[in-house]
Amino acid sequence: MTETLDNIIRGCQAGDSRAQRELYVLFKDKMFGICLRYAGNFDDAQDIVHDGFVKIFMKIGQFRFEGSFEGWMRRIMVNTSLEKYRMHCQVININDFxxxxxxxxxxxxxxxxxxxxxxxxxxxxxxxxxxxxxxxxxxxxxxxxxxxxxxxxxxxxxxxxxxxxxxxxxxxxxxxxxxxxxx
Structure with missing residues (x-):
């Protein structure tokens, strides 16, 4: 993990909105790609990404800098997608299979x-x-x-x-x- 990313994460853990914005900009495209595989359309994928980032910012204090931060975020996005699936009983696009x-x-x-x-x-x-x-x-x-x-x-x-x-x-x-x- 780079020192810059560590600093952004620590800023997010401290509730710094600038650090949250930086983290969002840094990972939003990758996380969107993951969510799009589960979403029925572009708008649903955006909703999942939004909900996922809300959860990430709420739980970021639990991240202990052990293992991959991106993997930790990815898991939250997949779980958020699964929650949406359970609520709506429908699943969505797969782009790469x-x-x-x-x-x-x-x-x-x-x-x-x-x-x-x-x-x-x-x-x-x-x-x-x-x-x-x-x-x-x-x-x-x-x-x-x-x-x-x-x-x-x-x-x-x-x-x-x-x-x-x-x-x-x-x-x-x-x-x-x-x-x-x-x-």
């Missing part, structure tokens, strides 16, 4: 798929499948952590991930078979 789809046998496919199409496929998943897929494949949480966050069993988390992958792989296969017929 191509590595999960790589398990699909693409040797027969003679065309490429756009990121926009992949995002659309994930958006078509049920809210629970999307949440589990995002937490596991994108955020790197374990099934045990997901089960605790979402109040489901580990087995349900594993099952939801397996079903989400199967659905996505089928959507990719259909997409490629349809685009191959067009060419």
């Amino acid at each position: 191509t590595k999960e789809i790589d398990n699909t046998d693409s040797s027969d496919f003679s065309t490429e798929i756009s990121a926009r199409e992949l995002v659309r496929f994930v958006q078509e998943l049920s809210p629970r499948y999307r949440m589990v897929f995002n937490l596991y494949a994108i955020e790197g949480y374990s099934h045990k952590e997901i089960s605790n966050m979402m109040d489901i069993t580990e087995g349900t988390s594993k099952s939801n991930l397996s079903r989400a992958r199967a659905i996505l792989q089928e959507k990719v296969r259909k997409y490629f078979s349809q685009t191959a017929k067009i060419k």
Whole structure:
């Protein structure tokens, strides 16, 4: 952690509004990117970021300079996103999940798929499948952590991930078979 960031954090812990502004400017874009994967749209992502920063500033006194500050903030943003999910029972966009789809046998496919199409496929998943897929494949949480966050069993988390992958792989296969017929 840089000395400058340490000073900003200490300022935030002391309630310095200038330090809070600096911290917000320093991390808002990264945190927005995280929240956008969970939000249904741009406005929802902004709301989550706002709520997350409010929580960060309320809890910053608990940060003990052990481990990554950015990781600590990220966890708060993900938890804020999960709270919004629980309140509204809907989950949102995933922007980067191509590595999960790589398990699909693409040797027969003679065309490429756009990121926009992949995002659309994930958006078509049920809210629970999307949440589990995002937490596991994108955020790197374990099934045990997901089960605790979402109040489901580990087995349900594993099952939801397996079903989400199967659905996505089928959507990719259909997409490629349809685009191959067009060419």
